[in-house]
Amino acid sequence: MAEQRKKKPASGAPAPGAPGREVRRAAPNRGEVDRPAAYESLIEKRSGLSELLAPVAGFGVTFANMFKPTVTEQYPREQVPTKPRYHGRHQLNRYADGLEKCIGCELCAWACPADAIYVEGGDNTPDAQFSPGERYGRVYQINYLRCIFCGLCIEACPTRALTMTNEYELAGPTRPGMIWEKQDLLAPLRSGQLAAPHPMVEGTSDTDYYRGQVTGVTDDQVAWVAEHRPDDPTLPENAAKGAKVPDLGETRLAQRAITAGAHRQGGAR
Ligand code: SF4
Numbered sequence: 001m002a003e004q005r006k007k008k009p010a011s012g013a014p015a016p017g018a019p020g021r022e023v024r025r026a027a028p029n030r031g032e033v034d035r036p037a038a039y040e041s042l043i044e045k046r047s048g049l050s051e052l053l054a055p056v057a058g059f060g061v062t063f064a065n066m067f068k069p070t071v072t073e074q075y076p077r078e079q080v081p082t083k084p085r086y087h088g089r090h091q092l093n094r095y096a097d098g099l100e101k102c103i104g105c106e107l108c109a110w111a112c113p114a115d116a117i118y119v120e121g122g123d124n125t126p127d128a129q130f131s132p133g134e135r136y137g138r139v140y141q142i143n144y145l146r147c148i149f150c151g152l153c154i155e156a157c158p159t160r161a162l163t164m165t166n167e168y169e170l171a172g173p174t175r176p177g178m179i180w181e182k183q184d185l186l187a188p189l190r191s192g193q194l195a196a197p198h199p200m201v202e203g204t205s206d207t208d209y210y211r212g213q214v215t216g217v218t219d220d221q222v223a224w225v226a227e228h229r230p231d232d233p234t235l236p237e238n239a240a241k242g243a244k245v246p247d248l249g250e251t252r253l254a255q256r257a258i259t260a261g262a263h264r265q266g267g268a269r
Pocket of ligand 1: 101102105107108109119137156157158159162
């Protein structure tokens with residue numbers, strides 16, 4: 001029985017004579033083989049007292065920091081201003097006369113690696129001119145549950161319509177409330193600006209707007225808004241009477257109310 005058993009090849013070695021397997025033979029010994037020299041550290045060896053104190057030296061960093069002022073920010077009790085170039089929530093900017101800079105090109109949405117931006121463009125018409133040129137951003141949404149604040153959308157925007165503010169308090173108690181609409185993202189109207197839609201400054205093109213050659217509203221634009229929206233709070237006559245221009249969109253107002261309710265119940269900070 002023992003003679004009938006075939007000898008097993010050594011682990012990893014092919015069976016002698018097995019089909020399709022190359023039989024390798026050990027290379028003949030050709031004399032001395034170069035061996036790497038033993039490892040030698042380039043760090044100088046310590047000796048005496050220095051060697052004794054080496055383990056303690058690491059604590060030097062700890063002791064040195066124990067007497068420095070603490071840098072822990074006591075958020076939310078104290079709100080420390082961010083660095084100027086901090087990537088906070090987005091803002092859709094306006095030109096000096098109040099027209100929107102966004103042209104609805106969707107480049108920001110395509111650039112977004114998290115697929116957090118949704119844009120639908122629309123056509124400007126003589127009765128509803130929201131931005132200089134042919135197109136404007138009819139629908140604009142940013143999903144702050146997805147946004148990673150990388151800023152690639154800002155780089156992609158051809159009109160500098162989209163920038164990022166330093167605002168970072170974006171948490172909210174509801175999922176729908178984290179999808180910000182165009183009205184939530186539009187820059188608040190400054191004094192002297194007219195809410196869109198209204199015609200462009202007479203005799204200008206969209207290129208003039210891009211080049212910063214429009215510096216404010218004209219009498220013709222004010223007259224057009226007065227005729228079409230006499231109650232518009234951004235009209236100078238209404239502003240003089242104390243008409244309030246809303247600076248928050250509906251989503252943000254609703255979110256603020258829900259958060260305030262949660263605060264009262266102790267459900268949020
Ligand atoms: S924000 Fe800029 S990139 Fe995005 S759709 Fe508007 S114009 Fe295009």
